[in-house]
Amino acid sequence: MKGFDNRVSGADPLEPGLTPPQTGMATAPEMMGPVLKIIGKQTLSGHIPIGGAKNSALALMAGAILAPEACRIHNVPRLLDIERMGQILATLGVKVSHVGNTLDLDASSLKTSQAPYELVSQLRASFFIIGPLLARLGVARVPLPGGCAIGSRPVDLHVRGLQALGATVQIEHGVVHAYARKLLGTRIYLDYPSVGATETLMMAATLADGETVIENAAQEPEVADLARFCQAMGARIRGIGTNTVVVVGVPRLHGTEYTVIPDRIEASTYLIAGAITRSHLTVGPVIPDHLRAVIAKLQAMGLRVEEEGPNRLRIAPAQLSSGWLCQATDIQTLPYPGFPTDVQAPIMALAALSEGSCTIEETVFENRMHHIPELNRMGADIRLKNRVALIR
Numbered sequence: 001m002k003g004f005d006n007r008v009s010g011a012d013p014l015e016p017g018l019t020p021p022q023t024g025m026a027t028a029p030e031m032m033g034p035v036l037k038i039i040g041k042q043t044l045s046g047h048i049p050i051g052g053a054k055n056s057a058l059a060l061m062a063g064a065i066l067a068p069e070a071c072r073i074h075n076v077p078r079l080l081d082i083e084r085m086g087q088i089l090a091t092l093g094v095k096v097s098h099v100g101n102t103l104d105l106d107a108s109s110l111k112t113s114q115a116p117y118e119l120v121s122q123l124r125a126s127f128f129i130i131g132p133l134l135a136r137l138g139v140a141r142v143p144l145p146g147g148c149a150i151g152s153r154p155v156d157l158h159v160r161g162l163q164a165l166g167a168t169v170q171i172e173h174g175v176v177h178a179y180a181r182k183l184l185g186t187r188i189y190l191d192y193p194s195v196g197a198t199e200t201l202m203m204a205a206t207l208a209d210g211e212t213v214i215e216n217a218a219q220e221p222e223v224a225d226l227a228r229f230c231q232a233m234g235a236r237i238r239g240i241g242t243n244t245v246v247v248v249g250v251p252r253l254h255g256t257e258y259t260v261i262p263d264r265i266e267a268s269t270y271l272i273a274g275a276i277t278r279s280h281l282t283v284g285p286v287i288p289d290h291l292r293a294v295i296a297k298l299q300a301m302g303l304r305v306e307e308e309g310p311n312r313l314r315i316a317p318a319q320l321s322s323g324w325l326c327q328a329t330d331i332q333t334l335p336y337p338g339f340p341t342d343v344q345a346p347i348m349a350l351a352a353l354s355e356g357s358c359t360i361e362e363t364v365f366e367n368r369m370h371h372i373p374e375l376n377r378m379g380a381d382i383r384l385k386n387r388v389a390l391i392r
């Protein structure tokens with residue numbers, strides 16, 4: 001993309017002239033990881049290709065455990081989290097091969113039900129393997145996910161749901177042990193529409209005896225993608241993408257070939273990058289329906305976002321007589337189809353440059369506002385009270 005590749009470059013940690021970020025948390029050089037040096041005030045242009053959804057791919061990787069046959073998954077992005085999940089599956093005995101964006105997983109000879117602590121503690125999504133492992137082997141031992149920078153992120157809904165399906169669950173020394181000779185279909189009401197809990201329980205229910213109804217289920221597109229992947233493996237699932245998911249257990253699933261949906265968070269992030277730099281650019285492929293809440297807010301801010309064909313979005317700068325980049329608008333993060341929490345930080349950067357004042361409320365996670373002091377250091381005027389940011 002013109003004006004982008006040559007301006008945003010990776011650099012060695014602590015390259016002379018670069019100041020380490022002052023997050024108030026760990027800033028020792030060895031904790032910093034790679035540094036991005038960004039030279040601002042550039043206009044972007046062109047088309048940004050959007051990769052496969054990371055959160056979908058991670059769930060599908062867990063889902064592949066359900067079948068004692070090979071699965072081929074296309075459009076899997078090459079990211080550290082995907083690599084880590086691959087390593088966790090490999091320790092369980094899954095054959096893993098990632099060539100280009102195609103991931104081959106063969107769980108025909110699972111050799112253990114115990115997931116490795118060092119790896120699971122680094123990747124919360126890997127806890128979701130507890131559902132398929134339990135369903136396939138009748139036993140799963142998965143460490144609790146480690147402390148997380150965006151709140152405590154408990155797994156109580158996963159655990160209670162597995163118990164409702166008939167599993168005995170014990171937590172000892174930070175490891176969740178779940179056992180069940182046979183999981184039994186049941187009715188589960190989730191206190192909160194947790195993405196991970198819906199995914200764990202839906203996967204577990206595919207091989208249970210009888211019908212499972214998950215009420216107040218998460219409706220995120222990544223949950224629906226996992227359900228369709230399971231269907232492709234032979235699972236019987238209704239209500240996909242709604243808040244009531246019904247799974248009728250089958251004795252066995254089979255291998256399949258499947259393509260991951262485009263990443264709506266990545267697409268949103270680049271749309272906001274376009275907005276912040278007063279650029280004309282397109283992003284795609286996307287499923288525009290998955291971005292409705294983000295598009296609506298960008299439009300409310302005065303930005304021009306249009307669909308260009310069935311799977312591409314174009315963003316163009318606002319034309320405000322005041323000359324400001326955009327107008328302030330209030331935002332609240334919510335479960336899908338509400339505004340995604342994963343886009344809260346980038347849209348706050350945009351809101352910091354908008355005309356007027358607005359609030360951004362984070363309702364999904366208790367502690368996901370670490371970017372505010374950093375934005376303020378760059379000149380933003382943002383105050384935080386509880387989970388509400390006031391942006392002027």
Ligand code: UD1
Pocket residue numbers: 055056058124125151152153154155156157158159192193194195196197218222341342364365366
């Ligand atoms: C997934 C996404 C993450 C996104 C989040 C919300 C993946 C790999 N990650 O995370 O990018 O930000 O959805 O859209 O898909 N909760 C409980 N008990 C539980 C489970 C969750 O209290 O048993 C709480 C969490 O602490 C959090 C809220 O529910 O406050 C939402 O969490 P959840 O929807 O489960 O998010 P994840 O599946 O972890």
